[in-house]
Amino acid sequence: MRTRTRLAAVSGLAAMAASAGLLLGAAPASAGPNCASGYHCVYYLGINDSARHSYFDSDTDFRNDTFNQLTSRTGGGQTVHNNVASASNSSTGGYESHYYTGVGSDWEGFLFCVNPGSHVDYLPGSLQNRASSLRLRGTTSINCF
Template identity: 45%
Template structure:
């Protein structure tokens, strides 16, 4: 038989082990929840990427910060201006920021589309009416990018 003293020690050890286990779970869960890195396809961590032809196709460009004016930006390795030529986008935000694309420079003209962290939108998902700059379609329309903290706007 166990003595009362032995049972008390055993009970204290179990309680200590339970508290230690619960603490480890809470700390581990907290660390996992604190990480907001989300990788979108074909876009390096921390960047918001646009593509001329489609995800992973030649002609991409990565933005690290918001850009109020695409007229001075070109797709990598191409002489094609990004303004009103975006066919796809990917969001690899490490800070939980949504990518919000606007029809006009300086975030004007209304929202064209937005992409959630860790997500992407490809050419076939964006509406296209065939006329650039008329603010009706989504493909070939973006002129600026604003990175915003999580919103209630429905994004890709």
């Protein structure tokens, strides 16, 4: 009986250690470059060489937003509306960043999206300087950057 109790205790400890190892080994939320954890960032030009604006939630209208971070760089103080050349996603909740040409909650004119932990430094020319709103969405089947 004593051997069976020890075996059960050893098995239980091994299971707890394995669980702890899995928890400790879990990867932290991925961060996109030059964008604080939990935020979705847009850039006037390149990610490392221009002004930035950070969003924590969806925004239906970029017309009243400015590139208000890293303002000594190119684009500092400029309006975000139709001036986005690069984007980075540092979501801690797994949200994709979906950008649209439309203003308002109708989410018209889908342009592109960025996966959590990803970025696009200089969008393709046809997508640059067109974003007018941002919608945060859970995982979708849309192919994102």
